[in-house]
């Protein structure tokens with residue numbers, strides 16, 4: 135059990151398993167009358183549609199040296215460079231910071247996320263985009279997630295729930311039905327998972343909003359890879375120019 139699971143029965147229950155990711159664990163809970171998604175995935179196509187077995191080919195962008203260790207070719211190095219550039223460019227998109235929460239058995243699991251957005255007003259839909267993480271394994275089981283929009287004095291919880299360091303002040307939660315939401319946040323959104331879209335190395339978890347509440351206050355921001363308040367971020371930028 136992780137040290138963060140102490141008093142508040144907090145989360146980060148276990149590190150992501152090696153086979154986590156775009157496996158059966160990412161599928162949404164089955165809808166009424168539908169076969170469980172996990173079974174549909176693991177069964178694969180009927181035998182007649184399967185490709186003949188052949189030894190697995192190395193990925194096209196990898197070259198294997200005499201030791202069997204893959205070297206990156208210029209193509210995959212270029213892909214890495216593009217990914218770095220995308221990260222840098224997207225870092226100029228200032229966002230708020232949220233903690234996404236769900237429950238698993240009697241524990242609360244939370245993770246920091248800024249890839250959160252409003253999708254539709256009627257019906258009310260939001261989404262959170264998750265990479266390979268423990269949360270992605272838990273959401274198919276819980277079918278619900280909460281989003282807490284952090285206030286400027288909650289940076290420690292952003293760090294805590296992204297695995298950077300454990301907050302000395304343990305987070306506390308308020309409950310909306312069976313959904314935990316971080317106390318002191320500027321806004322709370324409670325959702326039921328209604329759709330799941332794999333997208334590249336992430337999965338978009340669409341939630342239908344079931345609960346909304348908010349208060350006034352200053353938000354925590356994330357800009358160019360750093361947390362800050364509105365004033366701090368604009369000061370930093372002014373000093374750069």
Ligand SMILES: Cc1cc2nc3c(=O)[nH]c(=O)nc-3n(C[C@H](O)[C@H](O)[C@H](O)COP(=O)(O)O)c2cc1C
Pocket residue numbers: 146147150231244245246247248249250263264265266267268269270292295296297356
């Ligand atoms: C500011 C910030 C924003 C983040 N946003 C996301 C995000 O939107 N999606 C995501 O998958 N990970 C995001 N992360 C990384 C996760 O918080 C981190 O991988 C976390 O440890 C995952 O938790 P889990 O595997 O225990 O569920 C973010 C991290 C930080 C610091």
